[in-house]
Amino acid sequence: MSRRGDWVYENNGGTCVAIAGADYCVIAADTRLSVGYSILTRDHSKICELADKCVLASSGFQGDIKALHKNLAARELLYQHQHNKRMSCPAMAQLLSNTLYYKRFFPYYAFNVLGGLDSEGKGCVFTYDAVGSYERTGYSAQGTGSTLIMPVLDNQLKSPSPLLLPARDAVTPLSETEAIDLVKDVFASATERDIYTGDKLEIVVVNKAGTRREYIDLRKD
């Protein structure tokens, strides 16, 4: 049964993950673009570097994702012109939330994970739903493979309960290399069972030295 509003959206698949550390943040996403049961391309980035310490990864409908990334990048440029500095990650987090909610009644079909360093240089991850509801966490996964990955991250990164007083940081004590290895492992696992995740993994690491990128091959089936 095809419904009348069906054609406006499609799910192009894919998974995004981010993990925050004491002084780094790892943001990763696969590079497969799908439509239905077809793969359109194996080499499409879902990651956008919005500011020098702020990286956004989104999965969902690619048309909306690209428009959202363009919108935010333009707003960041305006911010630079007006404030003579780049946007901080928490500031971009709020802007993203507002941008998403602005289209509350015709949403951006984008499931976002924002990662980077906050104003103190500590790793931060913000996770969103399609209409802008967000939360700062120590780690997150979004997209078609998120249900496969989140439980593993919960187990491996042992997040403290938000009910504890004084509040404990959810940021992982793992080192940068250990976090990257964990990301590679969870993507390899998600690729096995999620048909929309695979081909290649793009990893972006943000730390005080700057930003670097890595590519890892994933299963192509």
Place this chain on the structure above:
Amino acid sequence: MEEQKWDQSMGGFNAASRSQMAEAAAGGEESQRTLYPYVTGTSVIALKYKDGVIMACDTGASYGSTLRYKSVERIKAVGKHSLIGGSGEFSDFQEILRYLDELTLSDHMWDDGNSLGPKEIHSYLTRVMYNRRNKFDPLWNALILGGVKMGPKGAEKYLGMVNMIGTHFEENHIATGFGNHLAIPILRAEWREDMTFEEAVKLVEKCLLVLLYRDRSSINKFQVAKITTEGATIYPPYSLKTFWGFSHFENPAQGAVGSW
């Protein structure tokens, strides 16, 4: 399952009829929108080769299940550096050609020594398609934009696709419609960097033949076009040789009387 959750969260949004939505969006006027396609072109395929980009498709346009028009040119040159191929609603493709005419005209009138390359045109088309989708008034097409332009590192080849809701990407070989299912597997197996023109045409013809056999809306009349640093060439239409002499077709009832 995600689709259902998504639709539920949208509430009554999908229940409204398209024309009602269109009327509401237009402030109460009668709907003028493409609600579903009428005259459609089928697959277009394209690939990068040594000197540029090659693009091919058949010259048919169907009206539902009728093969209504048999001499339709669905690949056109755009500016000095690009080719556009379109499948889907043919009148929307003609509208897009009008938009591109305006774009290339103002580009030419700047007279500043610059000209729009394939990357720029692809970006423009992506914005047009996405913004029409946002107004619930889509151009019901899947477009392939290919070209080659001289850049700082020499001749830079470009090949990209946009569909009716604005999904877009770049690749070494692209197909629309049925081509995604029938031609892309062949291209993924046999495409190589730096193919000669003859090799590229052979590969394209292999794909077109499969589409001819298996896509009911394709016809045996094709056009191949190429774009290089020297410009665009759209070759005159021609047919491919088909083979129907399979033993199964000869005595169909042999294996099982009364069935294929």
